[in-house]
Amino acid sequence: MFEFMFDVDPEASEKELRTLVERFEGLKSKAAAAQARATALWAAKRAAAEQAAGVPARRRGKGLTAEIALARRDAPACGNTHLGMARALVEEMPHTMAALESGILSEYRALLVVRESACLSVQDRLTLDAELSELAQGFHGWGNRRVAAEAKAITARLDAAAVVERNNKAVKDRCVTTRPAPNGMVYVTFLMPLAQGIGMYAALKREADVCGDGRSRGQVMCDTAYERITGRGSTEPAEVHLNLVMADTTFSGRDDCPAVVPGYGPVPAAVARQLIGDALADEQAKATLRRLYRHPKSGQLVAMESAARIFPKGLAMFIGLRDQTCRTPYCNAEIRHHDHATPDRDGGQTSALNGLGLCEACNYAKEAPGWKVNTRDGDGTHTAQFVTPTCATYYSIAPPPPGTRITHHTIDLVTFEAA
Ligand SMILES: [Zn+2]
Incomplete structure (x- = not known):
């Protein structure tokens, strides 16, 4: 369809290389503009198809933003922004779109203009678009701050009440x-x-x-x-619940593989051992130990001692430790839901294999019509396959737990709890 030369000649002069850097920057903007047009058209076609199929208005477009985000290799939660920006540029901001299309405005700066004018009516937005373009005269020398500030100033002048209302709404997001x-x-x-x-x-x-x-x-x-x-002294340990996952060999000091604190990430072995030492020294805190087992080949978590019997709380905990963050590709949000990949109603089992840790937004996205999620567990590697309504397929593999892969088949989970 499109053919560009992306080769960089090793013999090129500095002047030629500078020209190339400039040209590629313009290409990125042009690509962003074309991507916005494709996105807006995709949304329009989906809406028309759903209307023709008799889908009620309030249920149309469900899951589409997640599909757009995945197509951009982005977290599904970002899809709303991508679609909103595409629609605004295509339908309400012809001058900003033209600047993006010609390569003089970057995608990020176009996003700043869209974001600052988001509270305006369509009519006011058209006015802002024209005024800003007139003022900017090609955006030469305008940095991110300048672009956002000028758009903000025009927005405030066109509709001060809308800005106040937007500020009041923003308080809800604290x-x-x-x-x-x-x-x-x-x-x-x-x-x-x-x-x-x-x-x-x-x-x-x-x-x-x-x-x-x-x-x-x-x-x-x-x-x-x-x-x-x-309410505690700054040298006292926090009165909180903290999970720490580390290999048994690291726990006993035989190696220094990093531990993992779910929701935080890797923690150096020495720091992890110090956290345990502090918890043991603190009379109010109690540290409990749970043993987890990993697959000898893949190294992934496959079972958890005793807790699996405390169903379903133990199973949810196990899935949380295995998945660490939301399992939708490109989404690294905190896990909020422990959900069935194949839903209950379709015969999906309540099991570690069919279970997935998901954030709230992704859980709702995958419930939209036309989405399918399958899991499999070949060789101890837990893989989830996400298929979207347009038949795109994305995979997500559970991350490896702490410790070296081959030699250790158990890892210890240390849980600190305040008394
Ligand atoms: Zn997610």
């Missing part, structure tokens, strides 16, 4: 999340209303201003936040 940081650390992020967030930060800074015990400002602020939120 939340706390974590993501791993290097060296056994973690980022804890609060998404909260501006005034509250700035107030919280100012309170921590005030604490650092009056402290003066030799700790750095950052250390005082972090310790204070921990003390006030947990």
Whole structure:
């Protein structure tokens, strides 16, 4: 269909290479524009087909955003953004689309314009699109911030009430999340209303201003936040439930394979052993040990001592430990549902083989008409096959548990619980 030259001549001069870098940047924008057109058309065709088939309006388009995301090798939860952006560009923002299509605006900057104008009516959005294009004159020298700020300013002028309402809606999305940081650390992020967030930060800074015990400002602020939120001293271990999975050989100090904390990721062996030591030293905490078994060939988890009898809680725990994150391809969200790959109603069993750890969005997506999920367990490798309504097939293989693969057939799960 399309044929581009993507070869890079090793003999090319610097000037030629610079030209190539520029050209490829333009191609990425053009490809993004074509992808948006294809996406919007796909959605329109799906809607027409569903209407013709008599699908009620409220049930149309179910699962389509997940299909779009998977086709882009992205997490299904991102599909909404991709489809929303495609529709906005194709139907409501001809100038922004033209800038993307000509290669002068990047896909990310087009997304910023779409995002900042999302609260506007179609008519206002058309006005913004024309005004921004007039103002930008080709977007020369405009960075990400400038693009977002100009779009935001026009949006606020066109419909101040819509912006206020959007801000009020955003308050509903307040939340706390974590993501791993290097060296056994973690980022804890609060998404909260501006005034509250700035107030919280100012309170921590005030604490650092009056402290003066030799700790750095950052250390005082972090310790204070921990003390006030947990009600414990900053040197006391957290009063929480924490699972730690490590090979028996690592537990006993015979090797240094990283352990895994579900929801966090790999933890160096030394840090894991220290966590266990701290838990054992803390009289209030109790550490319990569970033995898990892995397949001799694939190294994947195949069974869990005793807990399998506490059905279905034990089975859910086992699936959570095996899958670690949502099993839909490209989705790494936290597991919220333990679900049947083949549904109950179609004769699917409640078993480790037919069980899958999924996030909420993916669980609902796979329930949409035309989706099929199968699991198999050849050679101890748990594989889930996702087939979409357009017959695309995606595979997801359960990740390996901690420890070296060949030599250890059991691994230990250490669970810390507060008394
Ligand atoms: Zn998911």
